Amino acid sequence: MGRILRAVGLDGLCGVEAFGEFLQQVETPLQVWTGEDENSTSPALIEKIAFRPGNAVCSFQNVNDRDSAQLLRDRLIFVEARLLPELRQDDFYSFELEGMAVHSEDELIGYVRETHHYPTADALEITGTNGARVMIPMVGDAIVRIDKEQRRITVRKAFLEEML
Template identity: 25%
Template sequence: MKDYIKVGKIVNTHGVKGCIKCVPFTDDLERFDDLEYVYTEKDNIKRKIKEVWYRKGTVYLTLENIEDMSTAESFKNSYISIFEDQLRDLPEDTYYLFELEGMKVYSDEGEYIGEISEIYQPGANDVYEIKNNDKTYLIPAVKEVVKEVNMKDRKIIINVIEGLLE
C-alpha cells in the first residue's frame, strides 16, 4: 500500500482568508469531518484542519498556515492526502479505489486481459480502464461483470460478456 492516499484535489480558492475548494475522492463527503489534519502535496506538510464545510459535492477547507487568498492560490491543482492509518475500515467486499489500481485482470476462462490503469466514477457505477500494451478497455464495475476481487494475489476475474472487449 502507498504511504499517502490522495483524498481530494484543490481546484480553487474561496474568499480572501485562505479557504481552499476541493473535489473529494470519496463517496462519503462527511468523511472530512473525522479528519484532524491532511497533508498538502505541494509542500508535503501536515496541516491541521481548522474548518470544513460542504456545498454541492465540494469540500471547503480552512487549513493551518494557509491564511490568505494568495497562499491558497499557490496550492491550486495539487492534492491533499492522508496516511493509511487515517483510513476508515470498509464493509466486506468493498475497496478503496487506490487498492484496485494496478491489479491484473483475467477472464473467467483464465485469459489475461490487462491491468487496471485508472478508475472512473461517471455515475451509477465505477468504470475500470484496463490497459494491455496498445489496447485499452473500459469495464463496468458491476456484479454481472466483476466476478472476483482477490486482494491477496492482486487479481480480478471478470465475466467477458458479448461486446465487452471490442
C-alpha cells in the same frame, strides 16, 4: 482521499471533492500530503473542514488568500493508510485496486494502472497485456467481481468486447 477543485472566496479556502466518506469522519487538524500524484507530494495541514452540498471546503495552514489557494488547484490529497477506517469485506479504497490483475471470465486483460474519479462514475485505467490503455467504468455492467485477497478484478467479457 480527495482532490482540490478551486479557491473558495478570498480568504484561502479550498473547495475539495471528497473520494468516499473519509473527510466526514476525521478530526482536524489533519496532516495530509498534496500533489499531482502520490510520488510528487508535499506535506499540508487541514485546519478546518466544512461541508456544503456537493463538496467540502477546507482551510489549509499557511494558505491565507485566494492566490495561495488557487496554487493548490487540481492537487490530490493523500493521508497515511493507517488513518483510514477499516472497511467491510466487499469495500475497498481506490489505491488498493492499483496493480491488480484484470481478467475477463477466461483470460488476463492487463493490470490496473490508476483509478480515476469522475462525477458520474469512477473508472479504472487498465494497461493491457498488449500495452494499450483502456478505461473501464466502475459500474455493475462492467465489473463482475473485485477480489482483494487474490488481487484480481473480473470484468464482464461482453463489456470488454465493446471496449476493445
